[in-house]
Amino acid sequence: MSKESYPTGVENHGGTLRIWFTFNGKRVRESMGVPDTAKNRKVAGELRTSVCFAIRMGSFDYAAQFPKSPNLKLFGLEKKEITVKALAQKWLDLKKMEISANALNRYESVVRVMVPKIGGNKLVSAVMSEDLLFIRKDLLTGNCVLRKNQIKPAKGRTVPTVNYYMTTVAGMFQFAADSGYTATNPFSTITPLRKSKAEPDPLSREEFVRLIDACTHQQTRNLWSLAVYTGVRHGELLSLAWEDVDLKAGTMTIRRNLTRLGEFTLPKTDAGTDRVIHLIKPAIDALKSQAEFTRLGRQYQTEIKLREYGRSVIHTCTFIFSPQVIRRDETTGYHYAVGSISPMWESIMKRAGLRYRKAYQSRHTYACWSLSAGANPTFIASQMGHSSAQMVYSVYGAWMPESSAEQVAILNQKLTGYAPLMPHELVVVK
Numbered sequence: 059m060s061k062e063s064y065p066t067g068v069e070n071h072g073g074t075l076r077i078w079f080t081f082n083g084k085r086v087r088e089s090m091g092v093p094d095t096a097k098n099r100k101v102a103g104e105l106r107t108s109v110c111f112a113i114r115m116g117s118f119d120y121a122a123q124f125p126k127s128p129n130l131k132l133f134g135l136e137k138k139e140i141t142v143k144a145l146a147q148k149w150l151d152l153k154k155m156e157i158s159a160n161a162l163n164r165y166e167s168v169v170r171v172m173v174p175k176i177g178g179n180k181l182v183s184a185v186m187s188e189d190l191l192f193i194r195k196d197l198l199t200g201n202c203v204l205r206k207n208q209i210k211p212a213k214g215r216t217v218p219t220v221n222y223y224m225t226t227v228a229g230m231f232q233f234a235a236d237s238g239y240t241a242t243n244p245f246s247t248i249t250p251l252r253k254s255k256a257e258p259d260p261l262s263r264e265e266f267v268r269l270i271d272a273c274t275h276q277q278t279r280n281l282w283s284l285a286v287y288t289g290v291r292h293g294e295l296l297s298l299a300w301e302d303v304d305l306k307a308g309t310m311t312i313r314r315n316l317t318r319l320g321e322f323t324l325p326k327t328d329a330g331t332d333r334v335i336h337l338i339k340p341a342i343d344a345l346k347s348q349a350e351f352t353r354l355g356r357q358y359q360t361e362i363k364l365r366e367y368g369r370s371v372i373h374t375c376t377f378i379f380s381p382q383v384i385r386r387d388e389t390t391g392y393h394y395a396v397g398s399i400s401p402m403w404e405s406i407m408k409r410a411g412l413r414y415r416k417a418y419q420s421r422h423t424y425a426c427w428s429l430s431a432g433a434n435p436t437f438i439a440s441q442m443g444h445s446s447a448q449m450v451y452s453v454y455g456a457w458m459p460e461s462s463a464e465q466v467a468i469l470n471q472k473l474t475g476y477a478p479l480m481p482h483e484l485v486v487v488k
Contacts, residue, residue: 063096065103067110070094077106081113081120086129140239142185143178149230155367160317168226171197182231183240187247194224198251217253224248258454259415260423261286272410277383278402280348282420287341289424289442291315292417296394297322299375300353308342310335312443314362314373318396322362322373325443335441351383352376358392425454 064070067077075098076089090105092098112118120127121135140148146169154162175193176185200214215223228245235243261269266286273279285295293315302311312333315325325333337345353376360375377393403417421442428438435447444450 064099065106067106068099068102075099075102077102077109079106079110079113081118081129082133084132086132088124088127088129138238140182140234141178142173142176142180142182145182145234145239146173146178146230149233152233158317158323158363158365159321160319160323163319165226168223169230172223172227176227182234185231185240185244187244190224190244190248194220194248194251197223217251221250221253225250258422258426259419260426261412261419263427265410265412266423268410268412269406272406274409275384276347277351277379278406280344281379282403282406283344284341284348285420286423286427287338287344288335289421289428289438290335291326291421291443292399293317293396294325294443296379296396296399297375298378299373300349300378301374301376303345303378305342305345308337310337310341310345314360316393316396320395322360324362324365333440333443345378348378352378352380355380356392422454425450429454 067079069076069078071087071089073094074089075092075094076087078085078087080086090098090102092102109118109123120133121130124130150162150165150169153165157165172193175196176189197220198214198217224245228243228248231240231243231245234240270279270283273282281295284290285292288295288310290298290312294312297314297316298310298312302313304310312325312335314322316322355376357374357376360373361370362373363370379394380392381390381394381398382392400417403420404414407414425438425442428441429435429450435450439445439447439450442450
């Protein structure tokens, strides 16, 4: 057969046809695996022409066109496979460099739940959106199949929890898509479940008095008084040291936060590393009362983990609240653990006979009381560590019922003197 009878870029190789073309500046050949016949030459020539056109247009997908080609490795286009379990391990290992240990612990908790449900030995490229929707349903409703020694079906998780699980693992699969382990992220078509807005449920003034009266030790009264009258996060509250307080100036600086893992980190806030809280009189009174217990206590050199991976600083801390004030034995630490806050709150609420709500309502109570007293939302946001007042508006838009009368009184007091006189009706005297 003469050379001229072959279309451009088509040639015989051992009795079968192959084509050649230029890709990324290199001349490559791909075998068609079909006998060298006139009909097959024409088909090969048309294929070669379409490949060259796609390359010029920038739309050529080498792996899709020639999935078994040895040239894929040459250009780094070979299809990569990885199991869900291996992906999770790699993703978590890389996440260590960019998130805190506390956040990593939450991610690991989600992975422990989700990977077995998806299938640890399943290839990432084989995971479909439909599989994930059924997993979401299982998370939300609970497993209806009774396992051995299980008395009743497992209780489903809340909508915010399910959304958090799905969003976290969606990030892991996006990493897989970006790394070439799967063509698309199967989470991309799944939208979060709708959830009701959680309204603040603060203590009323009468309930707060009952709460404080139900505390069995003065340090406990001081702790919850300071929590309510400053609105600090509980991790910030337990990491407070006397070195952070200036009673003469009436200020308290938030410099660190205690995580559930027992690590001290920088404060959880976008408004800045340190924030200064301007103390009102009840908060100052609580600190003065607490000074009798711990102000002259031992100083501890405390490691504070910075946001930059692997870096930390040392703070000298005389902790304001110490469990050793109430109980001193070999197992008692020199500062409270974050996990001790909720049990402490729950026992006091029961003793006071109050309707239960979570301990975090101490922070909501500060915000609602401050708003009802007429405080500027921007000031409240800065005190609580929010970057702007928008968070205050969105969370505390619905004020406490009893605040309406106080607001009217404030407006009457502030605005009555500025109210313009209404013009009298013009009377024509004849």
